[in-house]
Amino acid sequence: MEEGVMTLLAIGLESFILPFFLILISLFIAHFVKFKNWFGESFHSKHILWAILALVGLLATGIGTDVVATYFGVNDTGHVEETIDVIASNPLEGIVFLITSAIGEELFFRGILQTLLGVVSIPIFALFHAGYHSMVQLLGAFLGGIVLFLSRHKTQSIYPGLIAHFLYNLLAVFFIHF
Numbered sequence: 001m002e003e004g005v006m007t008l009l010a011i012g013l014e015s016f017i018l019p020f021f022l023i024l025i026s027l028f029i030a031h032f033v034k035f036k037n038w039f040g041e042s043f044h045s046k047h048i049l050w051a052i053l054a055l056v057g058l059l060a061t062g063i064g065t066d067v068v069a070t071y072f073g074v075n076d077t078g079h080v081e082e083t084i085d086v087i088a089s090n091p092l093e094g095i096v097f098l099i100t101s102a103i104g105e106e107l108f109f110r111g112i113l114q115t116l117l118g119v120v121s122i123p124i125f126a127l128f129h130a131g132y133h134s135m136v137q138l139l140g141a142f143l144g145g146i147v148l149f150l151s152r153h154k155t156q157s158i159y160p161g162l163i164a165h166f167l168y169n170l171l172a173v174f175f176i177h178f
Contacts (some may be wrong), residue, residue, distance in 0.1 A: 016096070022104030026112050038111045040157035047160045050151055054164035057147035062172065065140040076134045083132065084173050094173060102166035109145070110152040110161050122149050144168070 030038050041047075069075040087094040105125070113121035126142035151161040 019100035019104035022108040026107035029112050038115055043159045047157055050155045050160035051163035054147055054151040054160055055167050058144050058164055058168040061143035061147060062140050065136055069136040075136055077136050080132045080134055080137050088173050098166060098169045102162055102169055106158055106162040106165055110148060111158050114152055122146055
């Protein structure tokens, strides 16, 4: 098959299968392990401020990593940009991807893994992004994982990180593609 078609198929699979798998595995683990309060505190107004702070942190780490990598001539995020272009070319699939990936990743990495493993969840989150074949993306995901970890830790809730993660993904698609 042609490379562009293969990329589209891979992104299509990732945008639907992987996030739903993370959601299902999180629900399965939470149910059978009998996690108590794995979502953390119920959503309330203070979480909006924490979501904004987490979003600023994600933007700072994402943009900062990209700028530094570009400055040193080691920016290898071409595959990430290609993925974003494909997502942006189909807005409905893109929205599904942005919503389900943020939900799936936050449920699994902050809801399950952070609850079970603490800070070990951060490098695992970064390695989860290895599919982009980009060291810059891995570093950015690691730093972003720290921001999301701290958001969950400080608020004792998954909701601020989930909101920030979704908005970050949305802004990344919007600014990189347009």
